[in-house]
Amino acid sequence: MTVLLIAEINGANLQADATAKALAAAATLGAVDILVAGEGVGAAASAAASFAGVARVLVADHAVLGRQLAEPMAELIATLAARYTHVIGPATAGLKSILPRVAGRLDVMILSDVTAILDADTFERPIYAGNAIQTVRSADSIKVATIRTAAFAPAPRGGGAPIEPIEVTVSTSAASHWVEDRLSLADRPELSSAGIVVSGGRGVGSKENFALIEQLADKLGAAVGASRAAVDAGYAPNDRQVGQTGKVVAPALYVAVGISGAIQHLAGMKDSRLIVAINKDEDAPIFQIADYGLVGDLFQAVPELVERL
Amino acid sequence: MKILVPVKRVVDYNVKIRVRPDGSGVELANVKMSMNPFDEIALEEAIRLKEKGAASEVVALSIGAAPAQETLRTALAMGADRAILVETAPGEDVEPLAVAKLIAAVAREEAAGLVLCGKQAIDNDMNATGQMLAAILDWPQATFASEIRIEAGAAQVTREVDGGLQVIGVALPAVISVDLRLNEPRYASLPNIMKAKKKPLAIRPAGEFGLDIAPRLTVVKTVEPPARKGGVKAGSVAELVSKLKDEAGVL
Ligand SMILES: Cc1cc2nc3c(=O)[nH]c(=O)nc-3n(C[C@H](O)[C@H](O)[C@H](O)COP(=O)(O)OP(=O)(O)OC[C@H]3O[C@@H](n4cnc5c(N)ncnc54)[C@H](O)[C@@H]3O)c2cc1C
Numbered sequence: 001m002t003v004l005l006i007a008e009i010n011g012a013n014l015q016a017d018a019t020a021k022a023l024a025a026a027a028t029l030g031a032v033d034i035l036v037a038g039e040g041v042g043a044a045a046s047a048a049a050s051f052a053g054v055a056r057v058l059v060a061d062h063a064v065l066g067r068q069l070a071e072p073m074a075e076l077i078a079t080l081a082a083r084y085t086h087v088i089g090p091a092t093a094g095l096k097s098i099l100p101r102v103a104g105r106l107d108v109m110i111l112s113d114v115t116a117i118l119d120a121d122t123f124e125r126p127i128y129a130g131n132a133i134q135t136v137r138s139a140d141s142i143k144v145a146t147i148r149t150a151a152f153a154p155a156p157r158g159g160g161a162p163i164e165p166i167e168v169t170v171s172t173s174a175a176s177h178w179v180e181d182r183l184s185l186a187d188r189p190e191l192s193s194a195g196i197v198v199s200g201g202r203g204v205g206s207k208e209n210f211a212l213i214e215q216l217a218d219k220l221g222a223a224v225g226a227s228r229a230a231v232d233a234g235y236a237p238n239d240r241q242v243g244q245t246g247k248v249v250a251p252a253l254y255v256a257v258g259i260s261g262a263i264q265h266l267a268g269m270k271d272s273r274l275i276v277a278i279n280k281d282e283d284a285p286i287f288q289i290a291d292y293g294l295v296g297d298l299f300q301a302v303p304e305l306v307e308r309l
Numbered sequence: 310m311k312i313l314v315p316v317k318r319v320v321d322y323n324v325k326i327r328v329r330p331d332g333s334g335v336e337l338a339n340v341k342m343s344m345n346p347f348d349e350i351a352l353e354e355a356i357r358l359k360e361k362g363a364a365s366e367v368v369a370l371s372i373g374a375a376p377a378q379e380t381l382r383t384a385l386a387m388g389a390d391r392a393i394l395v396e397t398a399p400g401e402d403v404e405p406l407a408v409a410k411l412i413a414a415v416a417r418e419e420a421a422g423l424v425l426c427g428k429q430a431i432d433n434d435m436n437a438t439g440q441m442l443a444a445i446l447d448w449p450q451a452t453f454a455s456e457i458r459i460e461a462g463a464a465q466v467t468r469e470v471d472g473g474l475q476v477i478g479v480a481l482p483a484v485i486s487v488d489l490r491l492n493e494p495r496y497a498s499l500p501n502i503m504k505a506k507k508k509p510l511a512i513r514p515a516g517e518f519g520l521d522i523a524p525r526l527t528v529v530k531t532v533e534p535p536a537r538k539g540g541v542k543a544g545s546v547a548e549l550v551s552k553l554k555d556e557a558g559v560l
Pocket residue numbers: 200201202203204226227228229230241242243244245246247257258259260261262263264265268278279280281284296297298299322346347431
């Protein structure tokens with residue numbers, strides 16, 4: 001088995017945590033080559049080469065790949081794919097966009113959000129917002145899969161894989177072009193990799209009040225998350241949404257504040273090691289899965305919590 | 310410009326699904342079915358584009374067994390001009406790759422200028438069909454759209470990505486998959502539900518297209534995830550802090 005692992009690159013930077021977790025999954029299948037694609041990605045390639053258990057790092061450095069747009073990325077990956085049994089990447093927004101397109105080009109199915117690899121052909125993946133786990137076997141010659149990073153521990157550092165530049169011959173078509181990024185400030189730990197996450201819901205009531213959630217997060221060194229209702233109401237930016245259609249997290253500690261616990265929200269956090277819920281409604285469904293619950297008004301409880309920690 | 314909107318009939322998002330105890334799948338008998346919520350959003354956007362004069366016709370398309378006609382009637386009641394059902398056998402598993410091939414065939418026949426689909430169906434959660442469709446048609450794609458502007462043969466799309474938002478431009482024809490915050494879909498009014506009964510709904514057997522739509526994946530089994538039990542309630546903030554420190558050891 002030979003695996004092509006697509007590194008998650010943002011701009012020119014390696015997203016080390018997501019890539020290392022997908023690497024841990026890929027390494028169970030066989031020898032792993034990592035593809036680092038982008039513009040000016042030399043440092044990212046060196047970082048990828050330092051993971052343990054990597055056969056080679058292939059570097060595709062070209063302006064056409066600079067924003068990792070789906071069309072040139074898929075074209076590049078599809079041309080490399082023939083030499084591999086598996087093409088795998090972390091289930092980031094970027095690769096969830098690119099890898100199904102690769103599969104479409106190769107006329108094979110995609111395996112989305114894989115949570116366990118049982119053997120070379122057999123995979124587990126959640127369906128229905130994680131309310132069922134399906135085991136599927138693929139008959140395709142090349143398996144293309146995205147890996148749910150929350151389900152794997154990152155591969156360790158300590159390798160020194162050779163770095164090989166590859167020629168980039170993809171078409172520079174004008175079909176799509178980048179206009180701008182409007183990214184949130186990265187002033188706190190990243191949601192998908194943080195050890196502690198504090199999330200606020202509709203109960204927080206306003207964008208101003210959301211500062212309470214941020215204070216608690218800062219006190220705990222935590223990342224900030226939100227329910228869809230809180231994002232829709234503008235209390236928090238979209239990239240903070242946890243759930244079926246947002247990010248899936250599994251931190252050591254997840255604190256849900258003013259969140260009722262709809263199945264779509266639970267889909268994104270129910271595999272957290274320890275769940276704490278603060279809600280004024282003692283019948284809120286979130287208490288059915290919380291290890292520790294506190295029934296009370298968050299406007300009293302959260303400031304007191306910040307004080308006592 | 311003609312807009313094609315693929316709509317999928319799925320278990321309603323409010324239903325707590327049950328896994329069959331024998332591991333053969335999810336219980337679908339006597340369960341409330343609805344249009345996939347993302348597809349309502351895609352359809353709403355298509356209708357708004359038509360209302361603004363950016364599109365001439367909105368065609369709803371579903372791939373599935375006969376009951377998907379109901380979903381298509383809902384699409385017609387919301388404002389689609391006509392509908393197409395590509396009919397598959399009851400209980401037949403149509404994977405995103407096969408769905409994408411069938412949508413591609415219809416998009417070519419119809420000479421669609423834009424396909425607006427949901428970013429994911431809430432049953433299989435694959436988040437794949439739009440991207441596969443774009444690959445098969447060799448059209449550009451813009452996934453996870455939270456804002457769409459159509460001008461001069463191109464679309465400017467704001468996308469929800471991991472770090473925030475990204476804006477890209479795609480030349481038309483293109484495939485755009487929509488995210489939750491693009492719009493609030495309208496409800497179909499009673500008069501429109503009545504009118505929808507008279508709008509054209511074509512039924513085409515999937516076999517007519519002569520495509521390889523056999524599944525590539527075999528479902529070995531479907532099980533419930535390990536259940537998580539509720540824990541204890543703390544009587545005060547002080548008790549919560551001490552439990553986190555002493556009992557759980559997470560702080
Ligand atoms: C297709 C689809 C996809 C979805 N995807 C997601 C997703 O990815 N993520 C997600 O989160 N949701 C998602 N949802 C939405 C989901 O169904 C719920 O609507 C949402 O999670 C509710 O958010 P909430 O818990 O913040 O709000 P609510 O359900 O309104 O709950 C607010 C809670 O705050 C409590 N509260 C109010 N005031 C206080 C106070 N002063 N002190 C303490 N507690 C208080 C209330 O008791 C209540 O329990 C999706 C829905 C659909 C249809």
